[in-house]
Amino acid sequence: MSVGPIDLDDTDRAILRALSLDGTLSAGELGRRFGLSQPAAWRRVRRLEEAGVLAGRRVEVDREQLGFGVTVFLGVKLATKGRVSLEDFERAVTAIPEVQVVQHVLGLFDYRLRVVARDLADFERVLRRRVMTLPGVGSVEANVLLTEERRPGPLGHG
Amino acid sequence: MSVGPIDLDDTDRAILRALSLDGTLSAGELGRRFGLSQPAAWRRVRRLEEAGVLAGRRVEVDREQLGFGVTVFLGVKLATKGRVSLEDFERAVTAIPEVQVVQHVLGLFDYRLRVVARDLADFERVLRRRVMTLPGVGSVEANVLLTEERRPGPLGHG
DNA sequence: CTTGAAAAGAACTGCCT
DNA sequence: AGGCAGTTCTTTTCAAG
Numbered sequence: 001m002s003v004g005p006i007d008l009d010d011t012d013r014a015i016l017r018a019l020s021l022d023g024t025l026s027a028g029e030l031g032r033r034f035g036l037s038q039p040a041a042w043r044r045v046r047r048l049e050e051a052g053v054l055a056g057r058r059v060e061v062d063r064e065q066l067g068f069g070v071t072v073f074l075g076v077k078l079a080t081k082g083r084v085s086l087e088d089f090e091r092a093v094t095a096i097p098e099v100q101v102v103q104h105v106l107g108l109f110d111y112r113l114r115v116v117a118r119d120l121a122d123f124e125r126v127l128r129r130r131v132m133t134l135p136g137v138g139s140v141e142a143n144v145l146l147t148e149e150r151r152p153g154p155l156g157h158g
Numbered sequence: 159m160s161v162g163p164i165d166l167d168d169t170d171r172a173i174l175r176a177l178s179l180d181g182t183l184s185a186g187e188l189g190r191r192f193g194l195s196q197p198a199a200w201r202r203v204r205r206l207e208e209a210g211v212l213a214g215r216r217v218e219v220d221r222e223q224l225g226f227g228v229t230v231f232l233g234v235k236l237a238t239k240g241r242v243s244l245e246d247f248e249r250a251v252t253a254i255p256e257v258q259v260v261q262h263v264l265g266l267f268d269y270r271l272r273v274v275a276r277d278l279a280d281f282e283r284v285l286r287r288r289v290m291t292l293p294g295v296g297s298v299e300a301n302v303l304l305t306e307e308r309r310p311g312p313l314g315h316g
Numbered sequence: 317c318t319t320g321a322a323a324a325g326a327a328c329t330g331c332c333t
Numbered sequence: 334a335g336g337c338a339g340t341t342c343t344t345t346t347c348a349a350g
Contacts, residue, residue: 006223012244016219019165021183023215025214026326036337055220063162066314073270074261075301077324090307100311105231107301112231116311137275143233143265149248153274155256184343195318200345 006051011036013155015044016053020152023057023105028109068116071145076108079138086110090134096130109141164209167292169194171313174211178310180302182217216221222248223248229303232289235269237296244268267299 009130014034018025027042034041045133048054064069071123078085086104093102093113117123131140165172172192174213176183185200192199206212221229236243251260251271259272271289275281289298 005225005231008224016217019217023214023217027328030328038326039337040335041330043335046328051223051224054178055223057215057217058179059177059181061178061313062210062214063311065209065211066166066312067215068312073261082230090183094307094309097299097312100309101308102309103231104304104306105237105252105301106304109301110303141266143206143270146262146264148262149252149260151252151260153219153221153256154224154226154255155219157316185345186343196344197319197346204345257318 005052008048008053008156012044012048015041016048016155017152019045019054045109063116067118069150070117070119072115072117072146072150073143074113074115074127075141075143076111076113076134077108077138077140078110078136080136082109085136089137092134093131096126098126098130160225163228164211166206166211166314170202173199174206174313175310177212195202211231220303221274225276229306230273230275230281230285231300231301232271232273232285232299234269234271234289234292235266235296236294237256238294239268243294248296250292254284256284276300284292 004120005129015030018033027045028038030036030045031038031041036044037064045054063069078089090104093099093111096115098115099113100116100118101112103112104110105112115123115126115131117126123130125139127142131137168285169192169255173188173211176191186196188194189199189292191276194202197226204213216220221227234247238248248260248262251257251269254273256273257271259270261270262268265271273281273284273289275284285298285300289295
């Protein structure tokens with residue numbers, strides 16, 4: 001797999017930035033934008049994929065369009081946190097379909113969950129019947145998502 | 159755009175689930191998996207795109223491969239939260255390149271940020287010189303990401 | 317819904333500077 | 334590294350059942 005440190009030049013970073021916004025861009029289009037031929041752009045993309053920098057391509061599903069208008073972030077603090085209880089918790093939380101993301105974290109909480117629901121009443125059902133009954137749960141804190149903005153993020157020095 | 163409620167059948171949901179895992183799947187491959195011809199599968203994908211359910215295609219960039227080994231979630235509570243201070247905060251936070259996601263939330267915190275850094279020393283620099291100096295910041299709480307698992311999430315009833 | 321075909325475009329290869 | 338030319342595959346659309 002990864003054989004060592006990959007160093008990117010400005011063109012690689014421009015390609016990554018463009019593909020982060022629109023994953024459908026073809027090698028030809030990338031080449032047109034950044035002054036490369038189609039094969040040259042294609043070889044750069046393949047190199048980024050082989051290096052593991054481009055880790056995969058995903059579609060973004062708009063949950064609002066599917067009737068899931070509520071997104072809540074839960075911070076979970078476990079009551080007991082031995083090795084076994086972490087595994088129990090992770091296995092159980094993975095079985096809740098409304099949970100989109102499970103993050104094991106260090107700090108005030110032990111886990112952070114991204115949960116989607118149809119509305120607040122639906123969320124309350126998930127919280128009471130699914131989350132609060134998870135094995136080892138101590139305290140749970142919630143934040144309801146209002147708006148979210150994703151940014152390109154850093155790609156290294158230029 | 160969206161003209162009303164879109165109802166999906168089991169095949170649509172199967173397609174969405176498959177594309178969430180691998181956005182490169184062709185219409186032909188989707189048809190093979192779910193018992194459709196290539197044009198039939200292609201028409202379903204196009205319908206999902208036109209309905210806005212398939213909101214876009216993105217590449218996933220592995221920040222670890224680029225030397226950003228540390229991801230931290232920050233919960234930010236504002237000291238003053240008038241309309242102006244929200245806008246000031248959002249404009250200023252957007253200018254920090256290390257900030258990947260800005261979420262305006264309701265609850266214990268006002269904003270949640272996803273921040274990436276090269277290491278903890280680098281994160282401390284971002285925290286002290288960039289985040290703590292944002293306009294209107296009250297208290298900041300941090301959780302360091304250990305592991306993260308994304309799941310398909312709910313797509314509606316069957 | 318299906319199959320088949322055709323046109324366009326994207327991906328990929330080899331060779332050359 | 335990059336470009337050019339060519340081949341192959343997929344996508345996209347259409348015709349017809």
